[in-house]
Amino acid sequence: MMQNWSIYLVGAVGLAALVVLVIGANYAVKKLIGIANYFKLSSTFMGMTVLSVATSLPEITSHFTASVNILRGTLDYQTGSAIVLGANIGSDVVQQTLIMGIVILLAGTLHFRRYFLWKSMVPMIGTTIMCIILGWDGDYSRIDGAILFGTFLAYTYYLYTDERKHYKEEDNELNSSELAEDVPSNGRQVLFDAFITMMMLVVIIGCATFVLSATETIVDRTGVGGSLIGVITLGLASALPELTTALAGLRHKEAGISLGTLVGSNITNPLLAIGGGALISTYAVPRPLIIWDLPWETLTGILLWAILWFNDGKLGKKSAIYLIIIYFIYIFFRSFVFNIDF
Secondary structure (H helix, E strand, O other): OOOOOOHHHHHHHHHHHHHHHHHHHHHHHHHHHHHHHHOOOOHHHHHHHHHHHHOOHHHHHHHHHHHHHHHHOOOOHHHHHHHHHHHHHHHHHHHHHHHHHHHHHHHOOEEOOHHHHHHHHHHHHHHHHHHHHHHOOOEEOHHHHHHHHHHHHHHHHHHHHHHHHOOOHHHHOOOHHHHOOOOOOOHHHHHHHHHHHHHHHHHHHHHHHHHHHHHHHHHHHHOOOHHHHHHHHHHHHHOHHHHHHHHHHHHOOOHHHHHHHHHHHHHHHHHHHHHHHHHHHOEEOOHHHHHHHHHHHHHHHHHHHHHHHHOOOEEOHHHHHHHHHHHHHHHHHHHHOOOOOO
């Protein structure tokens, strides 16, 4: 459809679709926060599960759309794989470095409990290592997808059982209701909000289709690697729901939501989005993702964990500046050294 359009029109349409996608995702996030508040989930659990999935809607819907289009033959296998994998992994790196740094700078100081480091950050690092090992042969097969997706289900079940085990009434007196579009007052309103959220997902999927088509056209005409475009532009845009939710959590003094969303999304993105997409169509894995992006994400996660462990779980403004600098170093080398996909 876009083959006869000018490159500028393609870019404009793709950008407009991306804006609608992000706005739609943010609206869906607020609806889901309201539903989660209705069921009185603790803020950290909500951040690690409901919000991590909700704020990952751009990545999840992009993977679903790309995988279906790959199967239909309307999206090139290698280009489509490169775009969505780059956007997914790029979004994770953005969250671990740039967004985490911005949130810390605005908060002044963030405190992590050591229990949170073992429960959440170690699985986050382990997930990235899994993606390196499974993708080392140059593809994510359906078996690889089943492993990633199955790990997501198992981890979510662990979080649920842990939540029930350590349930405290005071943990459920949330201020996060202010983050919601509105909090349902009865089961009927829950169903209505769930329906509205599903309709918004349809809009998001439609926008994801336009974004993927526009990006594929730009890749074909410019020769720029699809994963590079995914990392630099789509990855940054896809991380905006996590940023807005984390900042809203800070504004309403819900640090558990901010931390849980940023870390939980870095677990959800590879396990649910990549795993689910690979189950549908399989993916060709661009080499830069294996030798640069995922190792960089792993090292960043280990560095962040080490700083927190030896600093009694505290991140201050100095650490925030380091994280932001790390992001721009990552982007510089990605753009000029690792810019060819296959």
